[in-house]
Amino acid sequence: MKDIARHAGVSQSAVSFALNGRPGVSEETRDRVRQVAEELGWRPSTAARALSGEGAATVGFVLARPADTLGVDSFFLQLVSGIQEVLAERHLGLLFQVVEDVADECAVYRRWWAEHRVDGVLVVDPRTDDPRPDLLDELGLPAVVIGGAPDDRHPGLSTVWADDAGAMASVVDGLYALGHRRIVHIAGLPGLAHTERRIRTLRAEAGRRGLSEVKSVTTDYSDAEGAAVTRRVLEGVAPPTALIYDNDVMAVAGAAAATELGFAVPADVSVVSWEDSALCRMVKPWLSALSRDSVEFGRTAARELTALLDGGSARAVRVPVPRLVERGSTGVARGA
Amino acid sequence: MKDIARHAGVSQSAVSFALNGRPGVSEETRDRVRQVAEELGWRPSTAARALSGEGAATVGFVLARPADTLGVDSFFLQLVSGIQEVLAERHLGLLFQVVEDVADECAVYRRWWAEHRVDGVLVVDPRTDDPRPDLLDELGLPAVVIGGAPDDRHPGLSTVWADDAGAMASVVDGLYALGHRRIVHIAGLPGLAHTERRIRTLRAEAGRRGLSEVKSVTTDYSDAEGAAVTRRVLEGVAPPTALIYDNDVMAVAGAAAATELGFAVPADVSVVSWEDSALCRMVKPWLSALSRDSVEFGRTAARELTALLDGGSARAVRVPVPRLVERGSTGVARGA
DNA sequence: TTTAGTGACTAATGCGCATTAGGTTCACGG
DNA sequence: CCGTGAACCTAATGCGCATTAGTCACTAAA
Structure with a gap:
């Protein structure tokens, strides 16, 4: 200057x-x-700007996943891509960090806050009994929770969420209409808010229809567990006629496992993936999947955060309910 | 204070x-x-530290990919995970940005440099005729090129690279030993340094053995093109008996396409994937793949960058040659 | 007894910007 | 002809830290 x-x-x-x-x-x-x-x-030097009270012009994003769990997962990359798009317009940087668990994630927030390194953060994978909202409230760090349900106890946090309950209800509706009565939901990590929401909704839907042979099984999202659980439930007595997988990786692995056991898809068992990606079109038959626009999801979250940074008040934004793309893996239940 | x-x-x-x-x-x-x-x-406030000459304590990473190309790709997430691991030890932040193309990427480097936002950068997807090394040299921004061959013209840049040439030679060796004489390499994006290296090596190896029916075809890495190219070459006269795919996504899609056309894998056609991931174990038969440790690749790159930031001089580090994991998709050539 | 030296600390400065408090000039109204 | 405000600009200050240049007391050497 x-x-x-x-x-x-x-x-x-x-x-x-x-x-x-x-x-x-x-x-x-x-x-x-x-x-x-x-x-x-x-x-302008960001450091000097930040020092004279303009904020760090940076947003933080922490991914709490053990390194070996970072497998084939298109969701996060797409999410981040959408986030970027919005942040880039405002010349906001994205500080990205991968950690082992939520405790480490909290430590990162504390550090970032103390170092004045970020102006706000994006939180993913909200959990039941999550320590992060409390922490962020305490620190006064603007934040948007991605994928959590609206939460009255943290009026300072914005939320961007998909209506898992509605989606699950519609999937069950569809399967029920096709004659399916025995349904197993191969869920993701227990403790994740959306996992629990889906499980609760499935139970409620089953109860409403008087279906006793409907259940959820939690996993670690890996192809290995997806296949293992599939084998276990299909080898039991009165195997399910429909399987709902919480992600594409497990759905593909599960469908393969089913085929190996001699179950034809969809003649013997229908398969639905809760995540749509190229993966779902790499197996025969192509998998029916709940499709959502992850990039747009990211954009929305980033927009909410910038609104918060601009002094706007927190709110809960619901993104469109995922749409079920019917492909070849769902059909009428055997014997229905 | x-x-x-x-x-x-x-x-x-x-x-x-x-x-x-x-x-x-x-x-x-x-x-x-x-x-x-x-x-x-x-x-300490990073801003204040940076202002008093300590550097930004931040490293930049730009991914130049159109948003819709960010599909199923475990490589980058794993790479970043490894990078993080090393950076976190030193309390260095990772500033991450997704852009459309290399021109935008250069603009980002210029901006980061002018804003003193990063102390150094990690460059991926080096190309033949790449403007980035020159730019980074000009800016004097410490940088590590990931996946490029050593380059004498840029003594300021470190390089972390895998020996694609060696790997390709060994793959061709293996296939040749199994009797394969007609081989098609479904390569990645033209212009990427490693794509060109692989293509050159394949040509050289073919020449050395007097194989005339060996060629490379470039693609955009997508499952769609992988499948399309596969169909095209298999439907031609004297179809290849072995296919080498530059990533796992195309390999899986290609194997499926081959099967659909009535080519049994590996009886009629052998398939090798240049990327190993859970994907390769989601199809039958499991795909033989070149396996490398992407997380460690990231760690190595980050270590080189921190060395550079500590005032070390640039060097070229070769990571271990990818190892071919033989699974069910490779076998003796039909008629051999 | 003086002097030099040393260990332990404080005062003062600058990094690059935003901002607040002052200045100077000019036009206009009384 | 003076006072007044507006328009335009400059000087000075502070943000939070690292660093350099002192300051002071105390000790060992001369």
């Missing part, structure tokens, strides 16, 4: 006013300063 | 000396200051 001031023949303050749209300089001078700044390729 | 100074009954300078291990304070005072800092949960 000193250089710009010298080149333009004005004081540093004038440069600051000119470049930040503050009053106090003539339009003429403003233009001249702008031009010089342009020529010099000047960009 | 002012608070700490007050609580400990010393000057701010003393606090700074004490906490940074500088001489000028007694051990007794140092301990007291440390303790007070601990109690107050103090962490």
Whole structure:
């Protein structure tokens, strides 16, 4: 800025006013300063800006997953991509960190907060009994929870969520209409808010229809567990006629396992994946899947966070209910 | 720091000396200051540190991919995970950005540099005729190129690379030994350095053995193109007996396409994937794949970058040659 | 007894920006 | 002709830290 001031023949303050749209300089001078700044390729030092109270111009994103669990998962990359798109417009940086568990994640938030490193954070994989909302409230760190249900106890946090309950209800509706009465839901990690929501909804739906042979089994989202659970339930007595998998990886692995056991898909057993991706079109038959726009999900979350940073108040935003894309893996229940 | 100074009954300078291990304070005072800092949960403001010449304590990572291409790809997430692991030890942040193309990527580097936002960057997907090394040289931004071959013209850049040439040679060796003479390599994006290296090596190996029916076809890495190219080459006259795919997504899609066309794997056509992941074990038969440790790849790259930041000189590090994991998709060539 | 030296600390400065408090000039009204 | 305000600009300050240049007391050497 000193250089710009010298080149333009004005004081540093004038440069600051000119470049930040503050009053106090003539339009003429403003233009001249702008031009010089342009020529010099000047960009404000984020450090200096941050130091003089402008915030860090950075948003944090922590992914709490053991390194070996980071497998084939298109969701996060797409989510991040959407987040970026919105943040980039505002020249906000995304500070990304992978940690082992939620405790480490909390430590990262504390550190970022103490270091004034981020202006806000995006929280994923909310859990039942989650320590993070309390912490973020305590720290006063603006935050958007992605995938959590609206939560009255944390009025400071925004929430961007998909209606899992509604989606589950519609999936069960569809399967029921096809004659399915024995349904197993191969769920994701226990303790995750959306896992629990889906499980609760499935139970409620089953109860409503008087279906006793409907249950959920939790897993770690891996192909291995997806296949293992599939084998276990299909080898039992009165095996299910429909399987709902909480992600695409397990759905594909599960469908393969079923086929190996001699169960034809969808003649003997229908398969639904709760995540749509190229994976679902890599097996025969193609898997019916709940499709949602993860990139848009990310955009929405980022928009909520920037709104919060702009001083807006927190709110809960519901993204469209995932849509069931019927492909070849769902059909009429055997014997129905 | 002012608070700490007050609580400990010393000057701010003393606090700074004490906490940074500088001489000028007694051990007794140092301990007291440390303790007070601990109690107050103090962490230095990164902005202030950066402003007083300590660097931004941040490393940049740009992924130049159109949003819709960010599909099922375990490589990057694993790579980032490994990078993180090393950076976290040093309390270095990772600034992550997704952009459309290399031109945008260069713009991001320029901006980061001007804003003093990062101390160094990690560059992925190096290309033939890549503008990035020149730019980074010009900016004087420490950088590690991931996946590029050593490059004499940029003595300032470190390189972490895998020996694609060696791996390709060994794959061709193996296939040749199994009697394969007609081999098609379904390569990735043209222009990527490693794509070109593999193509060149394949051609050389074919030439050495006098094989005329060996070729490479470039794609965009998508399952769709993988399948399309597979169909095209298998439907031609004298179809290949072995297919080498540059990633797991195409390998799986290609294997499925081959099966659909009535080509049994591996009886009629052998399939090798250049990327190993859970995907390769989701189809029957399981795919033989070149396996490498992406997490460790990331760790190595991050270590090289931190070495550079510590003032070390640039070097080229070769990671172990990917190992071919023989599974069910490779076999003796029909008629051999 | 003086002097130099050393250990332990404080005061002062600068990093690059935003901002607040002052200045100077000019036009206009009384 | 003075006072007054507006328009435009400059000087000075602070953000939180690292660092350099002192300051002071006390000890060992001369």
